[in-house]
Structures are given as C-alpha cells and as structure tokens.
Amino acid sequence: MEKSVIVGVDIGGTSVKLGIFDIEGNVIEKWEIKTRKVEKGAFILHDISNSINEMIRKKGISKTSVKGVGMGVPGPVMPNGFVEICPNLGWREMNPAKILSGFLGGIPVRASNDANVAALGELWKGGASGYKTAVMFTLGTGVGGGIIMDGKVVNGIHGLSGELGHMTVNPSEEVQCNCKNHGCLEQYASATGVVRIVRRILEKNDADSCLRRAEYLSSKVVFDAAIDGDMIAGLAVDTLCMYLGMACANCAFIVDPEVFVFGGGVSKAGDFLIEGIKKYYYKFTTLTNKKAELKLATLGNDAGIYGAAKLMF
C-alpha cells in the first residue's frame, strides 16, 4: 500500500515555499518557486498546483496518495477560507483553497493566514511543541503574530486575529505607524522599530556609544552592541522589551496561553531577548499567568510549511 502524504504551502510576496510531509510529519521534500504577482496574482495558485504535480511525479508519489494541501496566505483569511483582500499578492474577493482544490482535481485544501500558520508550525514541531495554546510574535521588518488555542489556529471572524503588531502599546507616541495609527507595537518591537528607537535616543542623549560610529544601523548591530554592554543600545533593547513584555501581558489577560513564542529576524538575539522580555512580562502580569513560558521559535523559514501541512492533519 502506498504511503499517504500531505503538502504544506507557504505563500510569500517573493516566493512560495512548499513541502511534502509523511503522515508522521516528517519532511519528504521541500522546495520553493517564485511568486508570480502579475495579473493580480492570477497565476500563483496555478503555479502551485503545477509545481506540486511535478514534484510528486518526480518523487514517484501518486496523486491519490496526496490526502490534502494546507496553505498559508500573507493576509487575512476568513474562517471559511475566503480572502477579501490580499495586497501582498494582488488577490481580491476569492477563495484560494477552493480554487487550488479545483486545480488539483478535488484534493482537500485549507488556507489560513501565514503568521497563524507559522505559529501552528512552531506548536507542532518547533519552539512550542508539546503545548496546545500559544501566542507567537514574528519580529521581522514588521511585527506579525499568530494565535493557537487548543491546537487550532484562531482565524478571527474577519480573518484578522493575531495582527499583534498593530496593538496600541503607547498612545502618547507622536510618530505615525505605517498603518496611520500612533504607538503600535510594530513601532518598537520590529527590526526597523529598534533602529528607530536607537536614533531617537542618540539624538537626545550625549553618552558615547559604538552605535554613533556604526556605518549601518540594523537590529543585529543594536542587539550585538547591547550584549557587549553599550549603554545606548541597552536602552533601546530595553524599550523594545518593555513594549513587547507589555503586549505579551495584555495577550495573557485576554487569551491566557501556555506559551509565547518569538520568531523572525529580531529573535536571532536569542536568550538575551527572551530574558529582556521576561523582565517586563513579569512586571505587567500580576496574577498567575506569570506561569506562561517564553520561548524562541526554532523552525525559521520552515515554520510556514510545517503549519500549513498541520492544517490538514
């Protein structure tokens, strides 16, 4: 008897990552293709379908062995799979899961938001494995997030749950966020956010800092300097950790998860970041939700294909 497989698809603005998984959740093959965004993204699902067919042929897997395809979409997905608008791909008013299923001859397909799917991947095989309820922050250029409860992705009624980067954490902020609001978490806890904080501190503070002589300021440069004891860098990281710890506490007062997971480029700062966030998480939680764990993501860019596949398990 032939073995069953599940395909996980993680659609990004630049590339689509794909993975074939066996029933135990082991990767049989993973690969990626370009995201063709022309014609309002009309070719993306077709390309995915062709690429899956090609790869299973190459691996000698029959079409009937493919039991399902899970898909992460870089935008809001309603609980029924409907996508109202996805500017990252050009999509509008469509149900990508239904369409991909049609292209694949009726194989069941489920879709969810990419950040929620990445959180599910981390819960299944990554930094949050062994837990059932998790909140994940993806700290990249922006801040994304995903919520998992009882092992299931929380999509939200409008497909917008887990948009953690746009929680307001500082209503007194004067600078505007990309979303036009003021004081969003993303303005402090992203790679661009921490650099912005550093520039602000450097302007207002006369203290010496290796960052004044840095050719290029990035989140990595700032964190490395903070780890080396640079005072200005330390202040900036502390600000990031304060707002992130506060955002975690606010999540805890709402959904009270077992674990918080941190992924994305900024999370490469590792335990130094986790310890910084913990300090403020403990400050802003006063009840027993202090017990929640704070952990690093471990799957990196593969979290999406794992979580997408898990949608079908």
Place this chain on the structure above:
Amino acid sequence: MEKSVIVGVDIGGTSVKLGIFDIEGNVIEKWEIKTRKVEKGAFILHDISNSINEMIRKKGISKTSVKGVGMGVPGPVMPNGFVEICPNLGWREMNPAKILSGFLGGIPVRASNDANVAALGELWKGGASGYKTAVMFTLGTGVGGGIIMDGKVVNGIHGLSGELGHMTVNPSEEVQCNCKNHGCLEQYASATGVVRIVRRILEKNDADSCLRRAEYLSSKVVFDAAIDGDMIAGLAVDTLCMYLGMACANCAFIVDPEVFVFGGGVSKAGDFLIEGIKKYYYKFTTLTNKKAELKLATLGNDAGIYGAAKLMF
C-alpha cells in the same frame, strides 16, 4: 414524561444567585441566598446544594429531572474546573464542580469564571444573542471581562483569560492600580476610574463645571453631566472612552470577535457610552475588524445565571 431542567448558579462575594431553566432556556424560577464566607467558604457549596434541593422540591421537580448545574465562580477557574485560589470566597486548591456534584448525588456540574459566564449569558440570551464570538467588558467598581469563541467560554490555561481590566493601556500612568501595576484599563474605565479622572481634570483645569458643586461624585453623576454638555465631565468620559476603545481594538487584533458587549453599572450610560467608545475603536483599528459590533448588555445581574446554565447546554 417529566421535563428536564438545568440549574445556573452565580456565586458572588455577597450573595449567590440561582436559576432553574427549562430546556428551551426559559427561567422557571430564580432566587438568591447569602454567601457564607466563614471557615474559608467551606459552607458555600453545601448551602447551594441544599437550596437547589429545597427549591426543586417546592416546585415539584424530581431530582432526576435536573440534568446539570453550571456555576460561575468569582475568580480564576482552570479548564478542568480546578480553583487554585479565590480570595473573594476564601477558597484554595479545590474543584468546586466536583464537590457540588458530590453533594448533589452525582448530577454533572461545570464551573467557569463568573465574568466569562456572564459573557456567555449575554451571548445566549442577551445583548450579543445571535453571535458566536464575543468579548464582554463588565464596567463596575472594577473592570472584568469575558471571552467567548465559537459559542464556548475561553477559560485560559491558568483560568485567567478575560481579565481585561488589567490590560496596560497607559504605561506612563503614575498612579498605581490596586494590582500594583500602573496604567491598567480599570484605572480609567471603571466607575471609580472615571471619578478619579474627573478629580484629576478638576485640579488641573480652571473651567467651570457642575461637578465642582456636586455633593457626591459618582460615575452616574459624571455621565449625566457629560450628557448635559458639561465640558469637564465630557473630557473625563472621553478619556474613559479612549482607553476602552483602544482596549477593544487591542482585543480585536488578538481574537477578532464579532461583537463587543458592555455591561456593569457604567454601561447604564447607554448609547452615549457606546458612541464614545466607537469613536476611538474606529480610530485604533485600521483594518476590517472595524466591522465588529459594539453593544450594550441587556441581562443585568441575571447574565451570570443564564451563562452558568448555558455551560450545561
């Protein structure tokens, strides 16, 4: 054949409310008893059991017709019904649902946090009826909350979900909250909070206000003055609405519900309050979660017994 009934129990610090419901969710009888808090609350469940037995005897309902008892507890309840600590009643390390079930000869009993249960009641028969996913704020002396997803109470892993009053909404606040933190929602959006805001504005602002001549400042006095056009009262209500609208927006970015429901004494200000919150909710949400409804609770003090009963449906 005798009709089946469900009993809803809402345990408060002063009194326990009870209700007998038929299978359609209609109240057959409701009543209350005192909460005996002596001996670390050891008599409370016994009193409830006796009172239920007495009432069903009086109403001619047989014990076998009672299909279940749902119970709201004024403190954190773990998903398995365990209560670690409930200072309001004196309880520690016990499973009240199991104990009450034992007293009642094995009738199934489920327990959940009272604010979550009240939210469930509003979803079932009150201001949020017809919806499946709701966030409820109870604006009383303090601020409580409840989260319902897909028609079910979200307890949280440590029984602490929906503790919305202790979300930090203003990290710059200098005054301490009862919980020892600074800038909790409860410091602005409760009956005591809005009075505190008024006193602060009256100190800093020379403008005339009927509130300067008020014998007694209460949330009702402040809202009535604001509705009458008093500028200082208006500013205070606007501050309350700003923080509450922001807290709703933050909830929307996390769980993205269909509806927000507002209960408790402060919500008696009615549509004036809802319109004020909406103004800021729309400001702080930038995406399609603007679509969520904002509504008043309608069950008042009965929300708890309705929601408790619903736990067993």
